[in-house]
Each structure stands twice: as structure tokens, then as C-alpha cells.
Amino acid sequence: MKINGLYKSFGTKIVVNDVSFTIPKGKVTALIGPNGAGKSTVLNMITRLIARDAGRILIDDKDLADYQSHDLAKRLAILTQTNHITMKLTVRELVAFGRFPHAGSRLGQADWAKVDEAIAYMEMSEFSSRFIDELSGGQRQRAYIAMVLAQDTEYVFLDEPTNNLDIYHSSNMMKLCRKFSDELGKTVILVLHEINFAACYSDYIGAFKDGALYQFDTVDKVMTAETLKALYQVDFQIQQLNGKPVSLYY
Template sequence: MKILNLIKKYGKQTVVGDVSVTIPKGQVTSFIGPNGAGKSTVLGMITRLIARDNGEVMLDGQSLEAYKSNDLAKKLAILKQSNHHHLKLTIRELVSFGRFPHSAGRLTPEDEKQIDEAIHYMELTDIEHKYLDELSGGQRQRAYIAMVIAQDTEYVLLDEPLNNLDMHHSVKMMQVIRKLAHELGKTVIIVMHDINFASCYSDYIVAFKKGRVAAAGKTEEIIKKQVLEEIYEMNFDIHSLNGQNICVYY
């Protein structure tokens, strides 16, 4: 995926200014940066959920605008922050929505197989008939990830998937996300606030500051004291633990 010269303005305010970056295939790429840096807005423009004022997104050599909506939904899936878990749906019913681009609501045996596999992958088989409003935050997040897996797209975009999760469930979620790329071959893009989770589970990092790309590269190239201090304008110490760079900021 190539992102070329993206610009987004709201009135006179430029919230994304001339963003260009290439996303590597089959890897986990994290978008990091301070609040208001433009991370989620760029993610929205990549998926056509937010109209862009300028620029282009190339998906496998073809402009995003060339894809019909249903064809794009077979290629790219997004999970936004706000999910309506008050809807009276079971886990299985929710996950089945991921098959809509393929079946238009008329589930085939192949669709049922994909749903079964997604539910199993997220370790939800024993509770697949529970309603969303009966679930813990961690279970509910796993259910939404299962829906994305069932959609069976090459590209998976997740906007702050660790929101409202405790440490245990956050670790489990990031392990699953990494497996999506490294076992299932998905190209995963995540908007993240926790730099240490980005450090431990990302292959590639794009750091944003004031609506622009401040730095982009392999994880070990970005998780450095000088780079992070420039982006976040605060002090960092970097420590190595089991081969991973861990950040302490103050």
C-alpha cells in the first residue's frame, strides 16, 4: 500500500498535511504519535470513511478510487473505536456480518466455515451464542476481531484495538494481531497510543506529529531515545529486555 501526499482540512485547520508513506505487506505497522497528530484521520482516509482533500492511496498498484465498494470490502477491513455493543446480537451473529461482502446476507457453507474458523481462532467457540451486552470488554473486542477475520481481507486496519482492555487482554490481543500478519499473511495497520506495545509487536512504525509523518521505518529504527523525544517532546529512557526496546518516559 502506498499513501501519497494525503491532505485533510477542517475549515482553515489542516489536520493531515502532505502525508506520504509505504506500508509493507504481510507485516504489522503501527501508527503512533501524540493525540491530535492525525493517525486516525489517515486511517479513515485509507478506507474511504473520511474524504480526503488531496492525495492518493494505491492498493496493490491500483488507486483506491478504482475499487467498487463491495470489491474494496473484500480487500480491506477496518475496525473503528466506537462499536455498538448494545445491539442485541450474539457473537456468531456479529461475526457473520464479516461475510456480507461475499454473501450479501445469504450465508453459504463456505461462509459458515469462515465464521467457524474466525470464532475458533479468537477462542470464542464456547460462548458464540452469548449476546454482546453479556460479554466482558476483552471478550467483546475479540468478537469484533473475529468479525474482521471472517471478512477474510488481505488488509486489516484497527483503530486503537486496545481501548478499555486490561494488561492481560491487551497482551492477548496483540499476540493475535501479530499472528494475523505472520501466520495468515495479512497486512495489518494499527493506530496505537502505547509505545511499548508498538515496540514489542510491530514490524514497522509510522510516527506522526502535527498531521505529518515525523519518522517511519522498522521498529528498531523508531524506538530510539532521540526519535521519540523529538516526536513526543518529553524525556525517554530506552531499555533492552529479551531483545525488545522498552520505553520509560517522564
């Protein structure tokens, strides 16, 4: 997927300005940066949740605007920060929504197999008959991501997947995102605030500042004290842990 010259403004405020980068296939890419840096807006434009004012977004050299909605839903899936379903649904019923781009409302045996496979992959089989509003925050988040997996797309976009999760559930969520790429061959794009999660579980990092792409490169090249201070205006120390750069700030 190639992003070229992406631009977005709301009124007179420019929120994304001339952003260009290429998302490597089959890898995990994290978008980081301070609040208001433009990373979630970029994610929403890439997934066509909001319109771009200028620029091009290409999947296999075809512009995103040229895809029919049902065809695009077979190529990419997104989980946003706000997932509030008011219907009384079980986990299995929720995850079944992921098959709608493929089967509409008439799911066949193969579709239900994909649903159950996604639920099992997210270690939610014992909760498949439970209602969503009866689950803990971590369980509910895994159910929503199972729905994304059931959609069976090449590209998986997750906006703050660790939001409102404790350290245990956050680290497990990031391990699962890593597995999506390593085991399932998915191209995973995450918006993250926790930079050490980005460093430990990603292959590439896009660092955003003031609506622009400050740097896009491999983890080792982005996770430097100089880059992080430029982004967050805080002093950092970078250490190596199990071959991965981790940051301490003060």
C-alpha cells in the same frame, strides 16, 4: 499499499499534511504519536471512511477511489474505536456480518465455516451463542475482531484495538494481531497509543506529529530516545528486552 501526498483539513485547520509512506505487505505496522497528530485521520482516509482532500492511495497500483465498495470490502477490513451495535446479536451473528461482502445476506456453508473458523481463532467458541451485551470488554473486543477476520481480507486495520482493555487483555490482543501476520499472512495496520506495544509487536512504525509523518521505518530505527522526545516532549530511556526496544519515560 502506497500513500502519497495525503492531505486533509477541517475548515481552516489542517489535520493531515503531505503524508506519504508505503505499507509493507504481510507485516505489522503501527501508527503512533500524541493526541491530534493525525494518525487516526490517516487510517480513516486509507480505509475510505472519510474523504481525502488531496493525495493518492494505491492498492496494487489502483487508486482507492476506483474500487467499488463491495470489491474494496474484499481487500480491506477495519475496526474503529467506536463499535456500538444496539441490536440483540449473538457472537456468531455478529461475526457473520464479516461475510456480507462475499455472500450478502445469504450465507452458504462455506461462509458459516469461515465464521466459525474466525470465532475459534479468537478463542471465542464457547461464547458463540452468547449475546454481545453479556460479554466483558475484552470478550466483546475479540468478537468484533473475529468479525474482521471472517471478512477474510488481505489488509486489516485496527484503530486502538487495546482501548479500554486491561494489561492482560491488551497484551493478549497484541499477540493475536502478531499472529494475524505470522500465521495468516495478513497485512496489519494499527493505531496505538502504547508505544511499548508498538515496539514489541510491530515490524514497522509510522510516527506522526502535528498532522505530518515525522518518521516511518523499522521499529529499531523509530524507537529512539531522540525520536520519542520529539514526538511527546518527554525524556525517554530505551532499553532492550528480549531483543526488542522498550521505553521508560520520566
